[in-house]
Amino acid sequence: MSTAIGTEAPTFTLPDTEGSGHSPGDAPATLVVFTCNHCPYALAWHDRIAAIARDYDDVKVLAINPNDAERYPRDSFDAMRERVTGDGGWPMPYLRDESQEVARAYGAKTTPDCFVIDAQGRIAYRGAPDADYQDPSLNAAWLREALDAVLAGSEPERAQTDPVGCSIKWK
Amino acid sequence: MTQPRVELLFWDGCPSHPQALEELRAAMAELGLDPDQVLVREVDTEQRADRERFVGSPTVRIDGVDIQDPGEEPVALTCRVYHRRDGRVSPVPDPADVRDALRNAMTTRSRS
Numbered sequence: 001m002s003t004a005i006g007t008e009a010p011t012f013t014l015p016d017t018e019g020s021g022h023s024p025g026d027a028p029a030t031l032v033v034f035t036c037n038h039c040p041y042a043l044a045w046h047d048r049i050a051a052i053a054r055d056y057d058d059v060k061v062l063a064i065n066p067n068d069a070e071r072y073p074r075d076s077f078d079a080m081r082e083r084v085t086g087d088g089g090w091p092m093p094y095l096r097d098e099s100q101e102v103a104r105a106y107g108a109k110t111t112p113d114c115f116v117i118d119a120q121g122r123i124a125y126r127g128a129p130d131a132d133y134q135d136p137s138l139n140a141a142w143l144r145e146a147l148d149a150v151l152a153g154s155e156p157e158r159a160q161t162d163p164v165g166c167s168i169k170w171k
Numbered sequence: 172m173t174q175p176r177v178e179l180l181f182w183d184g185c186p187s188h189p190q191a192l193e194e195l196r197a198a199m200a201e202l203g204l205d206p207d208q209v210l211v212r213e214v215d216t217e218q219r220a221d222r223e224r225f226v227g228s229p230t231v232r233i234d235g236v237d238i239q240d241p242g243e244e245p246v247a248l249t250c251r252v253y254h255r256r257d258g259r260v261s262p263v264p265d266p267a268d269v270r271d272a273l274r275n276a277m278t279t280r281s282r283s
Contacts, residue, residue, distance in 0.1 A: 040187075040252040040262035072249065134261065166250040167184045 003106050005126060005159045009117040010105035014064060016093035017081040027060035029124075029150045030117040031143065034097075034108040034168065036067045037083055038074040041165035042111040044133040048140040049112070052147070053091035059147055061092035066103035067111070067169040075169070103168055110165035116146040116156070124150050127161030175234050175276035178210045182220075182228035185250035187262035191229035198269045202277065220246050227251025231264060231272070234279070238264055238272040 003009060009032075013021045024030040033049055035042040053061040067075035077096050084090050097103055106115060116125035125146035130138035146156040179195055181188035196206035214225045226244035228251055230237060239253060255265045 038249060038252070040250050040260050043252065043260040044262075072247065073245070134259070136259070164186065169249075 003115070003123050003126065005123055007123055009115065009121055009123050010102065011121070012102045012105070014062075014095035014097055014102060016095050017077070017084045020093070022062055022093050022095055024060065024062060024117055025121055028058050028119050029056075029147055030060040030062065031147065032106070032115040032117065033061070033063050033129075034066055034103055034106070034111055034113045035063050036065045036072075036075050036111040036166070036169075037079055038067075038072055039111045039166035041133050045112050045129050045140070045165075048129055048136065048138070049114075049143070050091050052140055052143055056147060056151075058151065062095055063090070063092050064095045064097050064102060065111075066097035066100045066108065068100075068171045069098075070171070072169050100168075100171060108163075108168055110163045110167060112165050113163040113168075114143055116143065116150060118150045125156050125159055126163075128164045133164065173280060174204055174208055175273065175280060176210070176232075177204075177208065177273070178212060178232045180212050180214050180223060180225055180228070180230040180232070182214050182225070182248045182250075184248060185228040185262065187250060188229045191231065191263040194263060194266045195231060195269055198266055198273055202270065202273050204273065204277075214248070217246075217248060220248055229263065231269065233272050233276045236272075236276070238268060 013023045015021055065075055065080055069076035080094050084094050114129055115123055118124045129140035129143050132138055142161055149156040179192055199206040214220050214223055226241040227249045250262050253261045253264045255261050256267055
């Protein structure tokens, strides 16, 4: 299963590292980012995604870790909790997709793999945060462009890019 | 002086190995080594990762020595985390670290 631009985003409720449930929607825009603890691409882009959560008060940002924690213990719920605590807290919740059903519903391929959802619950953007994980100055420009368009009530000019990162570790 | 044995081990589930190979070959050429002599080997099963003590892709070994000490890293089919010299996380080694490792191997060989 996967999602296409303009189609309805799968809904879900997943627990964060404190055990509280979070769902997309009830916001002018939602950014869903599949990410993890152990992937260098996800780590390289992390600060840029966190900056979006800080910069866009009206955007709901949900970071989701769907990786198989049995084979990749660094992605366990405990390890997620330790990372958030070690960072002194995150500006967005870090959710655990233990069953991997949410990642499958979105057709997520990599960490990171990003989805911008508009106020009507439709996928408006899917892909990478920006053009180069090595260049922090790009500042997740593709996500910011998509979010700015959605918040302005229009469609992003660049609605889809190729996600770049580590393959999701399926069970 | 004989050329050091340079190996690049990769797992195809991680997209970083073409960049790592390109930068490794560039570093070898810069130091007067033949860049075509890199032994490129795919690690495609967990059994093979165990045998190779493979802690992530890419792994570069020069005369059998990993250019980044794997420490307690678990064996895994995964992308490997490196750090650039400026502190940034990266899926490939810093080219300066690759050059230093090659130079060290060349120095060791020239003394033996």
